[in-house]
Amino acid sequence: MTxxxxxxxxxxxxxxxxxxxxxxxxxVNVPVEKWLxxxxxxxxxxxxxxxxxxxxxAIDWPQENQIELVYQFYSTSLGHNLMVCxxxxxxxxxxxxxxxxxxxxxxxxxxxxxLFGVRYSDHPDLRRLFLEDDWxxxxxxxxxxxxxxxxxxx
Amino acid sequence: xxxxxxxxLEKRIQQSPSKTxxxxxxxxxxxxxxHPSTHGVLRLVLRMDGETVQDIIPVLxxxxxxxxxxxxxxxxxxxxxxxxxLDYLCSLMNNWGxxxxxxxxxxxxxxxxxxxxxxxxxxxxxxxxxxLWWGVxxxxxxxxxxxxxxFRDREKITAxxxxxxxxxxxxxxxxxxxxxxxxxxxxxxxxxxxxKYFRPILKEYEDLFSGNIIVQERLRNVGIIDGKTAxxxxxxxxxxxxxxxxxxxxxxxxxxxYSKVQFEVPVGKVGDCWDRYQxxxxxxxxxxxxxxxxxxxxxxxxxxxxxxxxxxxPPAGRFYxxxxxxxxxFGTFFVSDTTDKPYRMHFRTPNFHNLWSVLKxxxxxxxxxxxxxLSSIDVVVPDMDR
Numbered sequence: 387m388t389x390x391x392x393x394x395x396x397x398x399x400x401x402x403x404x405x406x407x408x409x410x411x412x413x414v415n416v417p418v419e420k421w422l423x424x425x426x427x428x429x430x431x432x433x434x435x436x437x438x439x440x441x442x443x444a445i446d447w448p449q450e451n452q453i454e455l456v457y458q459f460y461s462t463s464l465g466h467n468l469m470v471c472x473x474x475x476x477x478x479x480x481x482x483x484x485x486x487x488x489x490x491x492x493x494x495x496x497x498x499x500x501l502f503g504v505r506y507s508d509h510p511d512l513r514r515l516f517l518e519d520d521w522x523x524x525x526x527x528x529x530x531x532x533x534x535x536x537x538x539x540x
Numbered sequence: 541x542x543x544x545x546x547x548x549l550e551k552r553i554q555q556s557p558s559k560t561x562x563x564x565x566x567x568x569x570x571x572x573x574x575h576p577s578t579h580g581v582l583r584l585v586l587r588m589d590g591e592t593v594q595d596i597i598p599v600l601x602x603x604x605x606x607x608x609x610x611x612x613x614x615x616x617x618x619x620x621x622x623x624x625x626l627d628y629l630c631s632l633m634n635n636w637g638x639x640x641x642x643x644x645x646x647x648x649x650x651x652x653x654x655x656x657x658x659x660x661x662x663x664x665x666x667x668x669x670x671x672l673w674w675g676v677x678x679x680x681x682x683x684x685x686x687x688x689x690x691f692r693d694r695e696k697i698t699a700x701x702x703x704x705x706x707x708x709x710x711x712x713x714x715x716x717x718x719x720x721x722x723x724x725x726x727x728x729x730x731x732x733x734x735x736k737y738f739r740p741i742l743k744e745y746e747d748l749f750s751g752n753i754i755v756q757e758r759l760r761n762v763g764i765i766d767g768k769t770a771x772x773x774x775x776x777x778x779x780x781x782x783x784x785x786x787x788x789x790x791x792x793x794x795x796x797x798y799s800k801v802q803f804e805v806p807v808g809k810v811g812d813c814w815d816r817y818q819x820x821x822x823x824x825x826x827x828x829x830x831x832x833x834x835x836x837x838x839x840x841x842x843x844x845x846x847x848x849x850x851x852x853x854p855p856a857g858r859f860y861x862x863x864x865x866x867x868x869x870f871g872t873f874f875v876s877d878t879t880d881k882p883y884r885m886h887f888r889t890p891n892f893h894n895l896w897s898v899l900k901x902x903x904x905x906x907x908x909x910x911x912x913x914l915s916s917i918d919v920v921v922p923d924m925d926r
Contacts, residue, residue, distance in 0.1 A: 408857035410644055438771055440862070441888035443873050456873065458860055458888075462771065462787060469860060480543060490774030493896045501608070505544050513547040516601035516925060525609055526884075 387433070392466055395433055399424055406471055411458075413469040421472050422482040428459065428468070429487045435461045436468060439488035442495065444502045446528045451476045453502055474504060483509040501526040549585075549599065556587045556595045564590045569907070573602045577680045577911045580921030582895075586907070593902050593910055598895060604925040611885035616642050616716060616852040619885065624710035626889055627923035629669040633662050633865040635714040638887075640795060641861040641872035642716040645854035652797070653841035654718045659796040660731065660834050661701075661713070663827040667738070668697040669866035670820050670827075673918045677817070678749055680915040681758055686749055693741055700730045717846030723838075731835050735828055742824060750821070759814040763901035763913035766811055773900055774893035777868025778819045779917050783811035789864040801833045813916040820918075823866075851880040867891055867918055891923040 387395070389412045397403045400420045406413035416424055428436045436459035445454040457470040474481050483506035485492035495506045496515040503524035506512060514521060523530050553568065572583040581602035587595035607622050614622070619642075623634035636658060643650065675690020698708050704724040705713045713720055724730075749755055765775070767783040780787050788805045790798040806822035808815025846852075854876040862871035868890030875884040894917045902910045 406858070408855075410857070410859045410861070413858065439774070440869065441860070441871050441873060441886075443884075443886035443888075445858075445875050445884045456858065458871070458873070462785065465792065469858065471858075478543075488774075489772050490893060490896055493774065493893070497892075505546070507544050509544055511547055511552055512544050513549065513552065514601075516604040518601075519548040525606060 387464070387466060389466075392434075392468065396428070396468065399427055406469075409469060411467050411469040413471060415471045415473070418472050418474050418481055421470075422484075425482075425484055425487055428470075434468075435463050437462055439484070439490055439494070442491065442498060444498045444504060444526070446476070446502065446526065448476065448528050453479050453504055455481055455498070455504065479504040481506055483507060485510065500524070503527070549597070552597055553585060553587075556597065566594070571907070571910070573599075577914060579676065579914075579919050582919060582921045582924070584910075586910070588907075591906050593905055593907060596899050596902055596910075598899075600925055602925065603922050605922075607926045608885055608887065611882060613881065615880050616854070616882065619882070620715060621710075621712055623887070624712050625922060626887060626926060627865060627867065627870070627891065627920050628709055629672060629920055630665060630865040630867065630870075631709065631711045632665045632713055633863060634870055635711060636662060636796075637861070637863045637865070637870040638872050639714045639716045640863060641859055641874060642852060642854060644861050645857070645859040645874075645876060646716070646852065648717055648845065650718065650845060651841040652839040654843060654845070655797045656834055656838050657719065657723055657843070658714060659798065659801075660831055660838075661704075662796070663830045664697050664700065664731070664734075666827045666866045667824050668694050668701075670824050671697075673820060673866075673915075674745060674749075677915045680911050681755060683749065683752075683755070686745075689741075689745065689748065693738060696734050696737065700727065700734065703727070703730070715844070715846075716852055718842070718844035720844075722843040728835055728838065731831060735832055735835075738828065742821070742828075746821070750817070756814070758908075758912055759817055759916070760812060761810070762813045762905060762909045763898075763916065764810060764812045765897055765901050769900055770811065770897055773897040775868070775897040775917075776893060777864070777866070777890055778816055778823065779868065779894050779897060781805065782808035782815035782819045784809055789862060789869060793862075795863055797834065798830075801830050803830050813912050816916040853878055853880050862888065865890060867920070867923070868894055887926060889923045889926065891917075891920050892926075895919065895924060 393405050393412050396414050402417045404415045406415050428434045438460040440460050441458040443456045452473045455472045459468045498504050500515040566589050569586045573581040583599040585597040619638050620635050623638045624631040671690045671694045675687040678686025705711050767785040770780050770783040786805045786807050803826045806819045856878050858875050860873045862869050871888030873886040874882045877883040901913050
């Protein structure tokens with residue numbers, strides 16, 4: 387399947403899905419309400435067979451008041467890549483957990499919760515990963531400040 | 541979607557599933573953060589039933605330095621310095637990962653010399669990293685001699701690197717657009733000498749360690765993970781290949797000059813510690829083969845195609861690129877907003893993901909087996925914690 391065909395087929399799964407142009411991988415934007423059902427299709431559908439969740443990252447967009455979750459998928463049987471972007475609101479960031487589909491997700495989601503404060507519903511063990519349990523704030527947000535941070539004088 | 545409850549380590553320990561069949565007393569043991577076989581400050585909370593490990597709770601963060609946050613305040617050229625500090629045994633390959641991601645974003649075409657030298661140096665480092673792993677693996681199992689042998693031979697490669705690069709551990713050699721310096725005039729000859737020296741030594745490694753009955757007993761059928769589970773649990777690199785899945789980015793998405801050289805991807809069958817050991821031993825052979833094919837005809841050319849000191853401003857967008865290090869897939873994801881600093885930088889590190897598969901390997905085994913398993917996935921803690 388070529389990159390364009392793959393994108394077309396993925397976008398045909400549900401309404402509201404768009405192609406993200408500014409990317410070096412085939413990338414789709416998925417609305418957060420539909421994300422869990424689409425993820426199930428991506429895993430099990432014969433056309434996609436994404437059995438490997440290589441990476442999860444998040445991006446903070448304070449102007450748009452959103453946090454973007456970025457997933458990297460790979461299919462070992464069909465050999466294609468897909469990047470999925472899911473946006474959640476910044477005030478109340480809740481996203482579905484994918485740990486039942488890709489167990490590694492549990493681990494990756496804990497990292498994003500730790501650094502961005504995104505809460506994953508149905509996550510079996512949602513707690514801080516790198517920082518202490520009672521740490522205040524989420525360091526990778528753009529407006530994060532704490533007492534130990536040094537600002538450059540210039 | 542329901543708002544989930546946020547847990548803590550204490551709660552997690554209390555909820556740890558009890559699987560005891562006999563009426564033995566269960567207890568918790570802290571392994572680390574200052575345990576020699578965790579190779580750094582990794583802490584594992586173990587739920588024990590007698591001598592058997594029931595459950596593992598990894599606790600990270602003892603060496604978390606916030607490299608992703610720091611990346612946002614430094615320019616693209618300086619990212620390379622930060623990646624040295626992730627997986628310090630594969631610093632060159634990490635350099636390559638981030639440089640390649642930036643080059644892809646900027647559409648920079650490299651000349652053959654750069655690609656060839658990068659491949660040779662990266663393969664040298666794969667051998668170097670595996671040598672250290674082999675030595676430390678022996679020491680974790682209670683054999684001290686491999687440690688000395690491993691470091692003795694590692695020093696030969698370190699000397700080659702020191703001559704060309706000027707550093708022994710945090711290389712900082714690859715830059716977006718090429719390398720910091722051209723190779724030293726003696727480089728080719730020294731590498732050839734090393735190949736000649738190391739071929740028989742690999743046999744010596746096998747004689748000293750692999751055939752030993754104690755080693756075999758300690759490794760065979762310990763920490764078994766099948767291919768499907770390893771993939772679902774995010775394992776890559778030798779850990780995944782030992783379970784029988786030939787996932788190697790050097791073959792799947794060839795970068796550098798890997799598409800022009802002949803080499804095999806060693807895979808295991810069972811997915812136990814022994815297979816992971818064998819895969820790494822064979823990888824050293826394959827790396828030697830790759831270097832041998834390239835070292836005689838390094839093309840002429842410049843070692844840098846970009847202007848030094850020029851600010852790098854990639855076009856706006858999301859960029860993901862990955863390469864194969866000695867431990868698995870190292871991915872670089874960054875978001876550019878056309879300024880000279882990344883808006884967001886994220887590293888997908890192999891050890892962070894490989895550690896999660898230990899939770900599937902270790903339960904049911906002994907603590908001594910856990911030491912062997914941890915060593916067989918080749919943990920480097922700064923790579924997990926970032």
